[in-house]
Amino acid sequence: MSETSITGDPRRPADAPPAPAEPAPAESAPAQSVTEDGGGTEGVDGGVGLTALLVAAARAIETHRHDSLAQDAYAEHFVRAAGVCADWPVRSQQVPDGDANPLWGRFARYFGLRTRVLDDFLLRSAGTGVRQVVLLGAGLDTRAFRLDLPADCAVFEIDRAGVLAFKHRVLTELSAAPKVKRVPVAVDLRADWVTALTSAGFDPDAPSVWLAEGLLFYLPGPTETYLIDTVDRLTTRGSALAFEAKLEKDLLVYRDSPIYTATREQIGIDLLGLFDRGPRPDSAGGLAARGWSTSMHTPFDFTRVHGRGPLPEPNDALEGNRWVFAHKP
Numbered sequence: 001m002s003e004t005s006i007t008g009d010p011r012r013p014a015d016a017p018p019a020p021a022e023p024a025p026a027e028s029a030p031a032q033s034v035t036e037d038g039g040g041t042e043g044v045d046g047g048v049g050l051t052a053l054l055v056a057a058a059r060a061i062e063t064h065r066h067d068s069l070a071q072d073a074y075a076e077h078f079v080r081a082a083g084v085c086a087d088w089p090v091r092s093q094q095v096p097d098g099d100a101n102p103l104w105g106r107f108a109r110y111f112g113l114r115t116r117v118l119d120d121f122l123l124r125s126a127g128t129g130v131r132q133v134v135l136l137g138a139g140l141d142t143r144a145f146r147l148d149l150p151a152d153c154a155v156f157e158i159d160r161a162g163v164l165a166f167k168h169r170v171l172t173e174l175s176a177a178p179k180v181k182r183v184p185v186a187v188d189l190r191a192d193w194v195t196a197l198t199s200a201g202f203d204p205d206a207p208s209v210w211l212a213e214g215l216l217f218y219l220p221g222p223t224e225t226y227l228i229d230t231v232d233r234l235t236t237r238g239s240a241l242a243f244e245a246k247l248e249k250d251l252l253v254y255r256d257s258p259i260y261t262a263t264r265e266q267i268g269i270d271l272l273g274l275f276d277r278g279p280r281p282d283s284a285g286g287l288a289a290r291g292w293s294t295s296m297h298t299p300f301d302f303t304r305v306h307g308r309g310p311l312p313e314p315n316d317a318l319e320g321n322r323w324v325f326a327h328k329p
């Protein structure tokens, strides 16, 4: 299957097309808000880009579990290719305390479960005839390579240029071939991503399915609102969106939780420093007000469905996490 790459310029927010009846997007903020990501880099080697490697490592571990929920044969190659995480595990056997480790045990399992649930969501949407998939903040997602989507599907992967360049390098070295048409779209979601996406071939008049997996809490609230409103604007009936949200009013309540502490101390990623800490919009409510049908679940609901995965625990950084599934009737 073919691949096309489109690069948007994140430093040209002024070129964003006028959006009638919508507030000016937060993307039209000064250029430095687009280039800063809290870590001073737009690749996978720091800042929020590094979280893509964290999820890849978790997927590698999940892949090799005897009770695996999701399979991603590419995940460990990303981890091994990035010098910054050379000593991260890609098998649970490499974690001295195994499943008891809050990061590579419980948190990794969370990502494995999330991968499985959203794989199933995409496959169900494709089963209803949807042929366009948009991955917002795609990171090192390899669904275009590993899922049995219909061959006439197009998967648009939006992330920043540095992340997609790293992904391209690793997949090229593996001679990996996507199973569907794959279209990387290098653009910052705080810039004019709509032009980048439509220029890449996305058709707003055909049904589409969208994922915002592990993304929204890194974005400023107004950017999330614009993103959700824009998904509504770019979708027809029969389209679907799944996203992950955090409901906590104060994220710092869990600053000493085992998950945040282990992630900070074992691999130097301070998630609370990367999350946007401003007020969050009610995106599920916003979609419902626009006529979408929505359902919201805890991850633990799916642990019970699958018979494995994380369960609630005291001082739990996952307590406010919700997975929202929305359909446009």
Ligand SMILES: C[S@@+](CC[C@H](N)C(=O)[O-])C[C@H]1O[C@@H](n2cnc3c(N)ncnc32)[C@H](O)[C@@H]1O
Pocket: 048, 049, 051, 052, 055, 056, 136, 137, 138, 139, 140, 141, 158, 159, 160, 163, 187, 188, 189, 190, 212, 213, 214, 215, 218, 219
């Ligand atoms: C935790 S990773 C999740 C990646 C992928 N969705 C997954 O679940 O494997 C977050 C991703 O969001 C991307 N991201 C964060 N802020 C972004 C922005 N403003 N524009 C584009 N991508 C962004 C990061 O580069 C990173 O790849």
